Amino acid sequence: MAVNTPAVSDRHSYRETKTTTPAAAPPHVERDPQVTRLIYAYMGFATFWLLVGTFIGEYLGIKFTMPDLEQIPWLSFGRLRPVHTNAVFWGWSSLALIGLALFVVPKTSNRRLFSPRLGWLSLVMINVAVLAGTLTLMAGINNGGGEYREYIWPVQLVFASAVIIVAYNLIRTVATRRVKEIYISNWYIVAAFLWTIVVVVIGYTPFFQTNPISHSVIQGYFMHMGVGMWFTPLALGLTYYFLPRLLNKPIYSYSLGALAFWTQMLFYTLIGAHHFVFAPVPWWIQTIAVIFSVGMLITLVAGTGNFLLTMKGSFRKVFRSYTLLFILAGILAYFFWSAQGSLEALRTLNLAWHFTNFTVAHSHLTMYGFIAFLIWGGIYALLPQLTQRAPSRFLVGTHFWLALIGLGVYSIPLMIGGTMQGLSWIAGAPFIESVITMMPFWIWRAVGGSLMFISHVVFAYNVWVMRPVTQTAQATETAAAQAGVTA
Amino acid sequence: MKNIHSNHRLLFSTILIGFIVLSVALAVGPAIWVEQNMQPIEGTSPLTELEKEGLKIYVGEGCVGCHSQQIRPLEMDSPYGRASIPADYAHHGPLGPFGPYAPGVLGTQRTGPDLADVGTRQPSDVWQYIHLYNPRAVVPDSIMPGYPWLFEVVEEAGPDDVVVPITGEYAPDEGQLVATEKAQALVAYMLALKQAPLESAEVSHE
Structure with a gap:
């Protein structure tokens, strides 16, 4: 009976069932070797693409300082740059977030995943898409050069179909939930899927993007929504589950979460064109974009405040756990670097920073400092629980500090250098001056990138350590655990 | 609710x-x-087949990752040309079955300079060929990659070959450097990047 009692009886006080009665955790979710293998497979492939994607990124960083390193067409900078961005977007971040969602949605719906089989199918499809996209880009075949939609449409069609399949899988899970309320995590997670399907369909529909200006209008929309309506809500939605769970207490305010959710949908959507401030796209779209970039601060404060107030009183615990430190770092990165994004849209600051390496720092501070750190927090929270194998605290700490320091060494010089780049252009210096100015900062970037990459190798080892036990071993352990409970 | x-x-x-x-x-x-509302500027013509091939290479090689093609109505952008207007882009149409959209040439980075008016600024095809083969042959501090695979080294160039008169450190040790059709197409495209004059010099967004 206890098993089927809704874990989420009141939306204002979502609690992990574990807090009251450890045995009440639904076993069909917690200890399902089939689902565990599925989720672990997502993490394994995500880690693979993280290693591939960031190795390529690091290599690109080195090329800034050594342009004649080699002259192989498949490895040239222009072709590899989108390979890096797309591999870490669609291979690493997306697979990891989807994998975590495949656990969190059933868990907070208090039922089993609707179809593990469909889960495997989407995993295969996403891997096929990223692999095919990587190879076609390296061969010099792309979609026209709009950032993050460089994969040609047949490739992205496979990816989009996989997203639709996962969306169906998750919605069916929520629809047949054994709790009354839909937990806030599932608002964010399911919304991310619905929004992204719309974004990809619009981004890849040709008939209203036949000239570079209309194409840019859609590009501003696509790149912006790709980040903010896919990665952001997925990462936030997962954090609405993992943070309360790790702290063993409910989220501070459900209403703040809902406010952040609806303003995210409204304001964030309105600001896509800020990537083309001063560009020859309609001026009124840019003005709306700039205004609502400031409105986004409401969303940011509501979201971040909610997480930090949940942590309030538990910071001692936070600082003792690298898993929680990953989440804390991710939340702070969400606040500061999204706010930085809003600032970048202001016309005066845009003047100095647009087109410079400052924007490269920004995209890494967000996609890495915010998204990747929250993913890591989620993985370190979930996998040991699923597989009963935890990595050593020392190696998780090594991963954390190398990634954090690496990101700092990567992005601070790029922000300083990027500002100098912009000021050099404003001063009217010859263009090549800005290239010469950047050189020492590019060397620092390569150093920071190396630290980040090493941290990923450590992470990959930790993922390996957390692999699922074999079925016989698991049976023994489960038996032992049950014996323990009865005793 | x-x-x-x-x-x-x-x-x-x-x-x-x-x-x-x-x-x-x-x-x-x-x-x-x-x-x-897209109308080409009067007196401008569509890209030729060769230039269109060049645009495909420009996009395929990822040039847009480092070079913008949009000149903002700002003093700091004035070295590149006049402020871009939508009509400047009217001749950049879809590229084919795998790219049924206009190419994203506006760009978001200026690791290299803007190219919206590069055909006016650097009209020499010889300079463009040498620069593409190895940018450091003409701009010592450049960090742009070279594109040697758009060229061939032959012992003796034929009468129809486009010979690139490169000398010094970056020249091939022996033989002559010849631009392939791809290099010719790419350079033709870049030289076609010339802003058409506008009747009114004032460009307003309002």
């Missing part, structure tokens, strides 16, 4: 339909408006 917390159909359809409405208003609508 409270119902939305427990009714997944209501919640998810609000999320989906709300977002579609916003997307149409803020992205699809304006894009269609731009499509309908």
Whole structure:
């Protein structure tokens, strides 16, 4: 009976069932070797693409300082740059977030995943898409050069179909939930899927993007929504589950979460064109974009405040756990670097920073400092629980500090250098001056990138350590655990 | 409204339909408006087949990752040419079955300089060929990659070959450097990047 009692009886006080009665955790979710293998497979492939994607990124960083390193067409900078961005977007971040969602949605719906089989199918499809996209880009075949939609449409069609399949899988899970309320995590997670399907369909529909200006209008929309309506809500939605769970207490305010959710949908959507401030796209779209970039601060404060107030009183615990430190770092990165994004849209600051390496720092501070750190927090929270194998605290700490320091060494010089780049252009210096100015900062970037990459190798080892036990071993352990409970 | 917390159909359809409405208003609508108001500047002609091939190489090699093609109405952008207007892009159409959209040439980075008017600024095809083969042969501090695979080294160039007169450190040890059709197409495209003069020098966004 206890098993089927809704874990989420009141939306204002979502609690992990574990807090009251450890045995009440639904076993069909917690200890399902089939689902565990599925989720672990997502993490394994995500880690693979993280290693591939960031190795390529690091290599690109080195090329800034050594342009004649080699002259192989498949490895040239222009072709590899989108390979890096797309591999870490669609291979690493997306697979990891989807994998975590495949656990969190059933868990907070208090039922089993609707179809593990469909889960495997989407995993295969996403891997096929990223692999095919990587190879076609390296061969010099792309979609026209709009950032993050460089994969040609047949490739992205496979990816989009996989997203639709996962969306169906998750919605069916929520629809047949054994709790009354839909937990806030599932608002964010399911919304991310619905929004992204719309974004990809619009981004890849040709008939209203036949000239570079209309194409840019859609590009501003696509790149912006790709980040903010896919990665952001997925990462936030997962954090609405993992943070309360790790702290063993409910989220501070459900209403703040809902406010952040609806303003995210409204304001964030309105600001896509800020990537083309001063560009020859309609001026009124840019003005709306700039205004609502400031409105986004409401969303940011509501979201971040909610997480930090949940942590309030538990910071001692936070600082003792690298898993929680990953989440804390991710939340702070969400606040500061999204706010930085809003600032970048202001016309005066845009003047100095647009087109410079400052924007490269920004995209890494967000996609890495915010998204990747929250993913890591989620993985370190979930996998040991699923597989009963935890990595050593020392190696998780090594991963954390190398990634954090690496990101700092990567992005601070790029922000300083990027500002100098912009000021050099404003001063009217010859263009090549800005290239010469950047050189020492590019060397620092390569150093920071190396630290980040090493941290990923450590992470990959930790993922390996957390692999699922074999079925016989698991049976023994489960038996032992049950014996323990009865005793 | 409270119902939305427990009714997944209501919640998810609000999320989906709300977002579609916003997307149409803020992205699809304006894009269609731009499509309908796109007119080439009088006196300009479409890209030739060769130039179009060049544009494909420009996009395929990822030139857009480092070079913008949009000159903002700002003093700091004035070295590149006059401020870009939408009509400047009227001749950049879709590229083929795998790219049924206009190419994203506006760009978001200036690791290298803007190219919207490069054909005016650097009209020499010889300079462009040498620069493409190895940028450091003409700009010592450049960090742009070379594109040697767009060229061939032959012992003796034929009468129809486009010989690139490169000398010094970066020249091939022996033989002559010849531009392939791809290099010719790419350079033809870049030389076609010339801003057409406007009747009124004042460009306003209002």
